[in-house]
Every structure is written in structure tokens, then in C-alpha cells.
Amino acid sequence: MREMVKMVIVLTILSSFSGGLLAAIRSGTRDRIEYQQLKFVKGPAIRSILEGCSNDPIVDRFKMPDGEAERSFFVGVFDGQPSTLAFETYGKGFGGDIGLMVAVNVENDDIVGVGVTTHSETPGVGSRAKTEPSFAAQFKGQPLLEAYKVKPDGGQVDALSGATVTSRGVAAAVTQAGQVYKRLKPELAVKLESFSK
């Protein structure tokens, strides 16, 4: 009987001690881990679409509730003005969701650039949405608040040959970004106002 009690006590103490240790380390490293994940997973796309900005968009990020979900926004400073916002939306691709980072100029609501962050498209076919610069470039300078469709669906986006489904997913993600932007625009403007001060 005494041995039983001892077993329970030793295991309990050991488990609670290890739980405490892990919780401490977890809370100590959480911010850094989040930063690292953003830097290496979404960083390349953010850097390429916000090319030439004078700040680090990953450091200057903020979160904003959007309905039930919460979205992260990355601020790009150009010519001393926080004029550009980048955020991520998703579109349905051929092999799953395509993550798309969309940057918008808040002064005239034009798209500054788009870049694929994560995808599971067919290598060499759908994956060209990420690797072929000319595909993403066609969105540059277009108004964000429009609905985008690929040409086979009667829209204006040149689809990647052989990867219509992927292109459709990217177009849907851009369209969705427009809707998100429209919804949150007043709040985002307030946020950016306080950012520049």
C-alpha cells in the first residue's frame, strides 16, 4: 500500500514539475517563435511584394478581429508614409488551399502586389503561380475592390496554361482580399493613423 502511494506521489510531482517547466519555456519563447514562423514561411512573399519599403513589415504587424476570425496585417512604409498594407487570404486550388499575400495601397485602393505563401499544387504546373513572376505581376496596379475571374470564366485574369484551377484559386483569393479590405477599411484607416504618430 505504501509503495502504491509513493508511486502516485512521485509521478504526480514529476509530471507537475515538467508541466511547469514547459509552460514557462513556452510563454518565454512564444513571441519569438511567432516571429520566426512569419519570417520564414510568409516572409519571402511579404518581402517580394513590399519591395523597397523602409521598415520591417513583420515587426510592424498588428492583428484585427474580422467577424469570428482574427487577421494579421503587415504595414509597409514607403517615403515615410505607412501607405501599404499586406494581409493573407486563401483560395481553393487544385491540391488544397492556396495562401496568398495581398498588398494594397490604402490611398488609392490599388493592389501593390500579390505573392503565394503556402500551397500544395502540382510541382511544375500549379506551383508556377508562386515561381512565375509574370502571373503575379498582372495584378499589380489593379483596383482591389473588383471581383477577379480567370479568362475562361469570363474574367480578366490570364490563367497559367494547364493550371486553370490554380489560377482560379488565386483569383478567388484576390477577390476575397477585396471583400475583407472593404469590410475593415474604416478600422484599418484609424489604425494606420495612430501608426504614423
Added chain:
Amino acid sequence: MAKSITQEFVKGLWEEIPPFRLVLGLCPVLAVTKTVENGIGMGMATTFVLLCSNILVSSLRNVIPPKVRIACFIIIIASFVTVVELLMQAFTYPLFLKLGIFIPLIVVNCIVLGRSEAFASKNGVLASAADGLGIGVGFTMALASLGALREIFGSGTLTIWETPIALFGPAFKPFTFMVEAPGAFVCLGLMLCVMNFIGKK
């Protein structure tokens, strides 16, 4: 048990070098040694876990009831593995992405549990620390040498600090077989063969 601390340390480097002599812990050995860097990273993570869990197990060896010792060892080992995982995510994220699932799998690596059970639960703290460090360094050396061999022949480069250095001229056609799974087995087999050959003399 009359071995000195140095002997405990040195035996892990050659006499009992885990993957080659004991043929233990082969899962990470075969899976992550595509490049030298992966091998060294994996080895260092394992070394940290081995060292810490050996020290803690041996200092608690008189408290832990024999009937639940395995459960206690697993709690200790799993805690340190999670620590390593969090630290790697925070400081060496690209390496963490490459090693992926093999970091959490250190928990079930039989080298770590084996050292706790066979050595640390029967010996003093200092000897256990030396044993853990020795086995860990030996494991790292084994992974690094296997990784180097596979990378040199398989892709013609050596990766140090995330920058692959090309070793051969442009005419070199990589022997891709070596960086794929069957190449790992063949390479390990050849290294075992060399180790046994040297050991016999």
C-alpha cells in the same frame, strides 16, 4: 564499475558509438542525414536530451520507485525533447523545418531511454553526465560523417551554415541515389563494414 569519468566519456566515441557499434537509433540516422548540417543539428538536439535526462534520472534514481521507472523516464525525456523543440523553433527555425517530425521522435529514440535505463539509473550523477555526453557526441559524429558522405557524393556539396559549398567542378553529375532512402542503407552498411574491419585488427 571502476571506470573513470573520462573512460565513461570516451567509450561513447568509439567503443560504443551508438549507430555503428550498437546499431541503435537508426530511424533518425537514416532519415535526416541528407546533409552534414541536418546530421549535426539532429545530433546536437539528441545530445542535449541525453545529457539532461541522464543527469536528472541519476539524481532521482533513489526516489523513483522501480515499478514505474519507465514512466518516470519517459516524462523526463519527453519534457526535455519539448524544450529542445521550442528552443529550435525560436532560434534555428529553418533547421527545425528540415528536421521536422524527427525532433519530437527523439522521445522514442531507444538510445536515450536505453542510457537512462541501463546506465543513469544505476550510476552517479557525474558518471551519468559523462556517459550521456559521450554517447551524444558519438551519435553526432556518426550522423555528421554519414551526412557528409551522402552529401558529398549525392549532391556534390557540403552545407555549412546554410550555404552549400560546391566541391566539384560543373562537370560533376550528382550520384542522386546516395541522398535517397536506399542510399542511406547502403552507405550505413558500408560504414559498418569499415568500422568492423578496423575493429578486428
